[in-house]
Amino acid sequence: MTKRITSIKEMTAIANKHLQAGESIGFVPTMGALHDGHATLMKAAKQDNTVTVVSVFVNPLQFGPNEDFDAYPRDIDKDEALVKGIGIDYLFHPSAEEMYPKQDITLTVGRLASVLEGAKRPGHFDGVVTVVNKLFNIIKPTRAYFGRKDAQQLAIIEAMVEDFNQDIEIRGIDIVREADGLAKSSRNIYLTEAERLEAVALYNSLQLAKDLIDGGERDTAVIEEEITRYITSYSSGTVEEAAVYQYPELIKVDTLEGRCFISLAVKFSKARLIDNIIIGGTK
Amino acid sequence: MTKRITSIKEMTAIANKHLQAGESIGFVPTMGALHDGHATLMKAAKQDNTVTVVSVFVNPLQFGPNEDFDAYPRDIDKDEALVKGIGIDYLFHPSAEEMYPKQDITLTVGRLASVLEGAKRPGHFDGVVTVVNKLFNIIKPTRAYFGRKDAQQLAIIEAMVEDFNQDIEIRGIDIVREADGLAKSSRNIYLTEAERLEAVALYNSLQLAKDLIDGGERDTAVIEEEITRYITSYSSGTVEEAAVYQYPELIKVDTLEGRCFISLAVKFSKARLIDNIIIGGTK
Numbered sequence: 001m002t003k004r005i006t007s008i009k010e011m012t013a014i015a016n017k018h019l020q021a022g023e024s025i026g027f028v029p030t031m032g033a034l035h036d037g038h039a040t041l042m043k044a045a046k047q048d049n050t051v052t053v054v055s056v057f058v059n060p061l062q063f064g065p066n067e068d069f070d071a072y073p074r075d076i077d078k079d080e081a082l083v084k085g086i087g088i089d090y091l092f093h094p095s096a097e098e099m100y101p102k103q104d105i106t107l108t109v110g111r112l113a114s115v116l117e118g119a120k121r122p123g124h125f126d127g128v129v130t131v132v133n134k135l136f137n138i139i140k141p142t143r144a145y146f147g148r149k150d151a152q153q154l155a156i157i158e159a160m161v162e163d164f165n166q167d168i169e170i171r172g173i174d175i176v177r178e179a180d181g182l183a184k185s186s187r188n189i190y191l192t193e194a195e196r197l198e199a200v201a202l203y204n205s206l207q208l209a210k211d212l213i214d215g216g217e218r219d220t221a222v223i224e225e226e227i228t229r230y231i232t233s234y235s236s237g238t239v240e241e242a243a244v245y246q247y248p249e250l251i252k253v254d255t256l257e258g259r260c261f262i263s264l265a266v267k268f269s270k271a272r273l274i275d276n277i278i279i280g281g282t283k
Numbered sequence: 284m285t286k287r288i289t290s291i292k293e294m295t296a297i298a299n300k301h302l303q304a305g306e307s308i309g310f311v312p313t314m315g316a317l318h319d320g321h322a323t324l325m326k327a328a329k330q331d332n333t334v335t336v337v338s339v340f341v342n343p344l345q346f347g348p349n350e351d352f353d354a355y356p357r358d359i360d361k362d363e364a365l366v367k368g369i370g371i372d373y374l375f376h377p378s379a380e381e382m383y384p385k386q387d388i389t390l391t392v393g394r395l396a397s398v399l400e401g402a403k404r405p406g407h408f409d410g411v412v413t414v415v416n417k418l419f420n421i422i423k424p425t426r427a428y429f430g431r432k433d434a435q436q437l438a439i440i441e442a443m444v445e446d447f448n449q450d451i452e453i454r455g456i457d458i459v460r461e462a463d464g465l466a467k468s469s470r471n472i473y474l475t476e477a478e479r480l481e482a483v484a485l486y487n488s489l490q491l492a493k494d495l496i497d498g499g500e501r502d503t504a505v506i507e508e509e510i511t512r513y514i515t516s517y518s519s520g521t522v523e524e525a526a527v528y529q530y531p532e533l534i535k536v537d538t539l540e541g542r543c544f545i546s547l548a549v550k551f552s553k554a555r556l557i558d559n560i561i562i563g564g565t566k
Binding site: 008012016019020022102103104105106107108109110111112129133134137138140156159160162163164165166167 | 291295299302303305385386387388389390391392393394395412416417420421423439442443445446447448449450
């Protein structure tokens with residue numbers, strides 16, 4: 001039975017009770033609009049820990065003034081049904097007033113937020129780390145689960161936990177995809193029917209890149225060019241980013257070497273989709 | 284017997300062990316050069332908690348480029364002797380490399396750092412909250428102890444714990460003074476012999492202000508003028524700040540009302556001293 005909690009004080013009291021009993025807490029922070037990607041994170045949390053918490057909170061701090069904060073899909077009852085189905089113990093769903101009665105002090109991300117999504121969305125990752133740091137202090141998880149789709153977010157959360165010595169294990173979980181390869185995302189609902197069919201071009205272009213690399217290609221400019229050419233040919237999307245970065249350092253590389261990821265951001269009429277693929281090394 | 288710890292990992296493992304045993308942890312963060320003021324904080328921590336930790340770390344992040352980071356007094360063996368004498372369990376004394384192998388993400392204080400010491404020392408309180416937030420995550424205290432001499436610092440630490448939902452009780456401890464009234468401070472050693480005698484003017488001017496207020500004065504401009512006149516008459520110090528603020532909001536007031544504090548900053552040849560007095564209300 002999932003218990004819905006809206007009070008920070010109650011959530012922390014529950015966390016303390018479980019920790020004092022020697023139990024581990026697995027935590028999946030989300031903005032709701034839950035899909036199979038989230039379900040995979042939740043199942044991993046359930047497998048690894050005694051107690052599980054999922055948060056649903058659309059965090060105003062991580063949306064820019066021209067972004068989709070108001071339009072972001074919200075359906076807490078549907079989310080709760082999914083969470084219950086998986087057997088999560090607690091659904092933490094605070095109001096914005098509960099989370100931010102004031103916030104005079106904030107976290108600021110440096111170099112790691114100066115590239116990729118961070119460069120396009122000023123302040124976005126400051127908002128992400130501020131809310132995640134707060135949620136970690138409220139829920140006191142032993143382990144927290146994040147999808148690898150938001151690769152930059154995962155790298156920045158890992159950096160935050162290191163930089164602030166939070167005693168929490170961060171687990172990155174592989175991207176969950178639709179049958180045709182499109183990465184699952186709460187924002188896929190913004191796609192038109194035609195765009196939904198075209199959107200597989202993101203995944204296919206990454207597979208094409210992988211084939212090039214398997215064939216010996218190391219020049220990232222060539223790889224980026226081929227990806228852009230593919231997406232432009234097979235979809236109506238505009239490629240906003242197709243680039244190769246070191247992971248988790250998020251440094252752009254000219255020649256593929258060591259552990260890297262290819263990051264994609266493609267703009268359709270209303271949806272902006274991201275996807276990525278890790279090349280070399282394992283985590 | 285006090286155990287000296289230099290490793291973050293070891294310190295957190297010790298904290299976890301005590302917390303899992305249901306014990307409370309009292310924590311006093313310091314920059315060393317310990318004096319009777321610190322001793323009072325430590326004794327309070329010892330009285331309230333099962334286990335006590337004192338940290339000694341001269342935090343480079345909270346010093347400006349023209350401030351006294353290099354000159355700041357350091358004597359860890361003397362500090363350890365004092366800590367042992369009080370019966371503190373753990374002395375946490377990490378290196379700068381241990382605390383800051385990197386720090387891409389930092390905390391930024393907003394309005395609360397725009398006045399008083401914060402206005403004179405840009406970035407100072409960002410450095411303070413960054414290191415204290417880290418120390419809180421490393422040591423996981425039940426309660427942490429701060430002197431009321433640094434009134435703005437105490438207000439900002441309280442705001443940080445609220446803003447980031449750190450599950451820690453902050454206790455403010457009254458200023459400890461020399462026999463003549465001078466507030467104890469690690470920076471008093473910078474005073475010349477003559478200045479040391481004059482420095483009592485800070486305390487006396489605050490007592491004068493208290494007398495004025497007890498006599499019915501409510502105009503803070505008058506109070507500030509009288510303080511400045513007194514210090515200028517009875518010492519060679521330069522008054523950098525003599526002002527009345529609401530506590531803990533740190534909003535400057537024209538008319539004394541509710542809970543306020545009178546904040547003083549006086550510059551001598553090498554020492555810059557601060558002092559304050561709380562007026563109205565209790566904590």
